[in-house]
Amino acid sequence: MTGPARSPRGSVRHLISINDLTDEDLRSIVARGARFRAGTAGPERPLAGDVVGIYFRKTSTRTRTAFSSGALRLGAQIVSYGPDDLQLNTGETHEDTGAVMSRMLEVLVARTAADPGELRMLAAQDRMSVVNAMSADEHPTQALTDLTTLLGHFGRIDGLRVLYVGEGNNTATALALALTRYAGTHLEVRTPPGYGLPDEIRATASAQAARGTATLCERHDMVDLPGNFDVVYTTRWQTTGTSKPDPNWREIFAPFQVTTALWAGSPNAIFMHDLPAHRGEEVTAEVLDGPASIAFDQAENKMHSAMAVLEWCRRGPVAGS
Template identity: 40%
Template structure:
């Protein structure tokens, strides 16, 4: 059994195993009668729905837990909450603001801890992204991906996955919003047109993430030239568009691109469920 807090926790073989498990149609219910704790400090649409359905598809019973119900870090320490949940559940999944909480929980229990999102990493989104790339091209290695926007938790996990599997990732960010240190093989530019030129995938995310509301005006100014529009997409012939959602239409992406024939956004969203199923199966060493 293994924790999954970041893509950095995985080697190439483990990452490929998770993607293979994500594509597999389950013929039995390996987690029948077992529980999966889903702890949320932040609200979610895709994460809650995809994780609950992935647990059900494996035969498990998902339990949705809000922050106020357990008082993590206030009424009880993260370690004690994890120890309590481990009494009932086979996996503890958490969506938190501070990544250190996940590390504290994982250090306290043998029960696998899964990061559903933290301030620094979003491994489940990266798994869905890589699965989508594999479905679109039949491979991941050598596929050229342009990420346009803030080098946030989504971009970081995607970069780590691309580095492990040999995809070519170019990140276009304004000065001050890119990476200071990136995985091997990941390139950074300032000009979004340069990143998109010849890309097979164009990916973006919101400019103002949850918890950054006090930076809204500053970020809107910094990213004003980074909108993924039809004009930017035209820099590469037949590129597919991806977005981790939710999208702020009219800011980082136009309706024309989101709803266009080369948008794979909804396949990507569905793959959140499939990759969550693959991740949980891998963590417990089961074969669905």
């Protein structure tokens, strides 16, 4: 019995950062995810015969389930690894681990919540795609989910105005890198003092925006907010695998809670949250469970977006997606 056809040498596609994607790749994945959600992607099973590894060293509900379910729906089989299952724990190098896995897997989806250099080392081979399911600095598949959600809800991404409130964490980082690729978008980021976007991410996203017609603004207060936002977005204050350096961090974050008051200037805005949520902390229950919230539709889109990512890894951009 022969295995599935391998990608030609040098053509393996990795997704470790949004920056790994061309504009064509980004738009193709997002459009394809929206088609999977709409049920118009076709009956193909492009991963039939493939094996996808699912390696999570940190907790996950949505991302792990999304990639596992998505791979199965695309025809692949999966092998799951827990945090203590690999010989990495006994000193085997990431490069050797990736080289061995690449002889047996077509795609490895990995969450380390650590330095993305680990993922780059696993990707230092030319047979197996590596997908970042969240590292300490960036959550690229979350941004792809978010854009898929925006496209499905509004029918467009160009020109949307998004208010992000909360820590400049790995979700915010990926969103800034992705949304500023689209024409006419505005991303207003309001982060607590000392918890903003990393300087290099802000610089990269701002440069992208300047090359087109997008805009990015970050401030560390909640005063003088512009209105007419299409989206209000937040994430939980205690990000997986991180801790706050300030013992009084809750006092610093308190003014950045999302409440219904934010809708005074944006009455038609939808609410998004990458989940899990802590009602009464980063968002009130009235908002999360209210009529403007599409947070659980957004969570479902994790699976549709994961399917688009896996398909892209194996086939590249899909024409007409």
